[in-house]
Amino acid sequence: MEAKVTIGIPGRWQSWPDLMQEVAEKSDGYVLAGHTLYDTKRELGFGLDVYEHDPHLMEAFTYASRTTLPQGLLEELRQHACTVYVTAEVGSFEGLQRLVEAGAALLRAGGMAVLVETAALAHTKDAWEELLQEDELLPFYAAFVALSGDEDGYSSCGMKAFGLPDARVPATLAPEEAVVVLNGFNMYRIADQPIIEDGQTVSFDDDSSYSTHWTEDDRYETDHAFYNPFGMLWVEPVQHGIWGRMKGMLKN
Structure with missing residues (x-):
């Protein structure tokens, strides 16, 4: 597609x-x-x-x-x-x-x-x-993919440019953490091109893991410019050491 x-x-x-x-x-x-x-x-x-x-x-x-x-x-x-x-x-x-x-x-x-x-x-x-x-x-990713948030969570828009679903994380994540996870997950998929199946647990750094769930992109109508025909991947943190390390660095 x-x-x-x-x-x-x-x-x-x-x-x-x-x-x-x-x-x-x-x-x-x-x-x-x-x-x-x-x-x-x-x-x-x-x-x-x-x-x-x-x-x-x-x-x-x-x-x-x-x-x-x-x-x-x-x-x-x-x-x-x-x-x-x-x-x-x-x-x-x-x-x-x-x-x-x-x-x-x-x-x-x-x-x-x-x-x-x-x-x-x-x-x-x-x-x-x-x-x-x-x-x-990375520069092409930054030029063609935007991040946004609402009451339900944070998501990317534009990953269809790379032939991939957009990603979404829950609103329980802090905004800074959501940016780290979305950008890390999206760049991992673009660079490494892993096959991610619905319900799979993935890891894209040393000690973080995330469960994934695929859905249709129901944010927009199918004829909307932002609509992604490849769908959406919900990304739920299971273990997210990358953010824990970053928060520890910030405290220090």
Whole structure:
């Protein structure tokens, strides 16, 4: 199974011909053909849609960046003429690298910034360009996977980009512990690619163990950008020495 991951890139392109010309001249090997952004070097196509000016786009970027984007960029985003949305069926590290390259091509052609629609994460041009130089998993994980919490627990959003279920931990964990467990468990699954069956107990550090339970992703409707078709893995601590050690270090 593969899942669709979508990124949005606003720009000042005033028309379709303007966008086509800028991409052809400045993207270094990409062209627009109908509703496809085509990588002529690798012979890969990405789904493409263009939407006119969105008066709420700046607010979306502000939320997705957790208010870390420079104010100057936010003001620039207010002046965008349209937003180009690129969709790829990924599910692997290599697939994400190709999508990042496609996004960078649009940035070179006049794009302002990147919004990962499938996880509500915003990135500046410079941050996105830095991903092109990365061959490690962690920066890509941070770029495509977000964490959030509610009264029922804490969960990740965006693991479908790696072809994996999202993870959820109970609200009984402290927020700091939830972050450690979710990130550790997710990176363990991406890097080691273990086969985790429903009801299995797993360990991804020296002396911690967790029971797992698979469910459908019932947080969102199936057509929602955040919905994960691979489902959700509930992660319940059985023995969590990693957090105990960290708390001991903090006390000292």
